[in-house]
Amino acid sequence: MxxxxxxxxxxxxxxxxxxxxxxxxxxxxxxxxxxxxxxxxxxxxxxxxxxxxxxxxxxxxxxxxxxxxxxxxxxxxxxxxxxxxxxxxxxxxxxxxxDDLKTDCKQKHDSWKCKECKSKGKGLVEKCPSCGSNTETEEWVCEECLNETKxxxxxxxxxxxxxxxxxxxxxxxxxxxxxxxxxxxxxxxxxxxxxxxxxxLDYLTANDLELKKLGFVYSKNKMLCPKESEAFGWSKKVLFSLKELIEKEDAEKISALGNSRTSVIKKFLEKKELILKGMKNGFLFPKPSASEKFWTSLLSALVEKEKLFLDxxxxxxxxxxxxxxxxxxxxxxxxxxxxxxxxxxxxxxxxxxxxFSNNPLRVFIKSTPKFSLKGENFGPFNLEETELPEFAAVYLLARNSAKLV
Ligand SMILES: [Zn+2]
Ligand SMILES: [Zn+2]
Structure with missing residues (x-):
């Protein structure tokens, strides 16, 4: 034994x-x-x-x-x-x-199983899509999701x-x-x-942040913004982020964030110099149609992008x-x-x-997706006995994904 x-x-x-x-x-x-x-x-x-x-x-x-x-x-x-x-x-x-960040890699390395109807699948799914019961999930990490937390x-x-x-x-x-x-x-x-x-915490997570209070106020058909020289804290963050987007002329991103058609934004960006000049003077250049909606949507999206996700x-x-x-x-x-x-x-x-060391260790592995440690790839494994370097074996034993043989 x-x-x-x-x-x-x-x-x-x-x-x-x-x-x-x-x-x-x-x-x-x-x-x-x-x-x-x-x-x-x-x-x-x-x-x-x-x-x-x-x-x-x-x-x-x-x-x-x-x-x-x-x-x-x-x-x-x-x-x-x-x-x-x-x-x-x-x-x-x-x-x-x-776990708190939604990354695409979870689709690759996480999996779920329904305790009731036995359905199963990939990704981090908390409620069974077939019967609505709570699922059992198996979570792994990879360089990609750890990089996001970094x-x-x-x-x-x-x-x-x-x-x-x-x-x-x-x-x-x-x-x-x-x-x-x-x-x-x-x-x-x-x-x-x-x-x-x-x-x-409220500041870091932009909790209850209001664009109006930051100085982004729609008045007389114009979206006013704080002047660059007077902006600080969140207003500075949002302005800076906006300026960067406009300077890059990233029409696709701007249209997605501002809920507008790319062709319209491309045309709008032809006036880039005027837009940037307006920002310096405290207003955001009006977009030909639905200007308030566009700027509000774009600015809110920038807050989302800049804020922190903290529990x-x-x-x-x-x-x-x-x-x-x-x-x-x-x-x-x-x-x-x-x-x-x-x-x-x-x-x-x-x-x-x-x-732990590279010394080989024989283990029986239940089931794992492909995982990587110390720059080496392992798996996927499914009900098999194999030899692993000690550090990888310890990793699986500690997770209870393997046992010694
Ligand atoms: Zn189910
Ligand atoms: Zn990952």
Whole structure:
């Protein structure tokens, strides 16, 4: 009888924790910790450690499959209920997850199965198209969807730096599975009130944003806009984005976003210089017909394009705990690797997050789409025994998509 996935992985994870020292959480003694086991991300929380050394001993001896810490700082992090911990301040954390973004690649690597009528298919489908029941889904990630989450993360950093001049104390890491975590740890951020955090979130996600309030007002057959020199924040973003579109003369895109025919827009763009001049002077050049509708539609689409997609609930929850950077994600066996901002653009999570060896390992694989790790392609597999490099085998064992033979 071969070892279970759980026992095998625990040994592997322990060897990883014994080979290094995790010191990625500043002021660790004021944080609450939690951990999980095979198949369960959090089974216990309200733990605390007084030093990084003590924390690392815990990782080596108990070797949890998941370990999380609180962005919040407490006087007594291990007390409960929450009120007794006495909240002091909190980092601000944003999570970007491939699950939250609609990408075409999901059609290739995700699949669903209906528990009731047994229908199945490709893609991420939550309700069965035949009978309407809830489906069971199997989700994978690839370079394409992780790249989309990277784009969102970089957009957030751009927002923070350009719109708020927050550039100190930003630290980033791969989540270990489907995306990235951005930790904001500067003094001014940590002391933001709950209300200020919501305000910031509203700004980033363009929640309740009104074009009128930005200065895009339709009056006397003209769409007025803020003057370039006076624009800031969102009005500047929208103006800049619009200017870029017009300068590029991308008639197809403009017509799609503005809900207008391409031929009409092509003709309209012949007056490009006049349009750009108008923008400088505070108005958007009238389109021959349905001008208000056109500009409103185009401007709204630009807001959609520029805004961030953030999960509201998790962004606002001050009591949540989040994966410790550089720890292992127990359902992938990948490292939640932290890296510098300079490295972000070229960071490859499915290569640089790998911590296990190339030694061959025999496994029986249930079913997988084609997947890629460390620049190598694997699969698709369906009920077959094969030899894989250890890092790929661990990935499948942790997902429970394979077992040892
Ligand atoms: Zn069904
Ligand atoms: Zn993908």
């Amino acid at each position: 071969k070892e279970s996935n759980e026992i095998f992985l625990k040994k592997k994870f322990r060897s990883y924790y014994k080979s290094g020292f995790i010191d990625s959480v500043p002021e660790l003694e004021k944080r609450e910790f939690g951990y999980g086991v095979f198949g369960k991300k959090i089974i216990a929380r309200h733990l605390s450690f007084s030093t990084a050394k003590e924390f690392n001993s815990f990782l080596r001896e108990d070797t949890p499959f998941f370990v999380s810490y609180s962005p919040a700082f407490y006087e007594f992090p291990d007390k409960r209920p929450m009120e007794r911990k006495i909240y002091l301040k909190s980092d601000l954390i944003y999570e970007f997850d491939a 784009k969102q993360s970089l957009k957030l950093i751009n927002f923070l730096e350009k719109d708020f001049s927050f550039s100190e104390g930003i630290s980033v890491n791969f989540s270990g599975a489907k995306g990235f975590h951005i930790h904001l740890r500067s003094e001014e951020i940590q002391n933001l009130s709950a209300a200020a955090r919501i305000e910031l 509201r609930q998790t962004s606002m929850d001050l009591a949540k705990i989040i994966r410790v950077p550089d720890s292992i994600h127990g359902s992938t066996g990948l490292q939640a690797k932290s890296f510098s901002m300079e490295e972000f653009k070229n960071f490859k999570p499915l290569e640089q997050g790998i911590i």
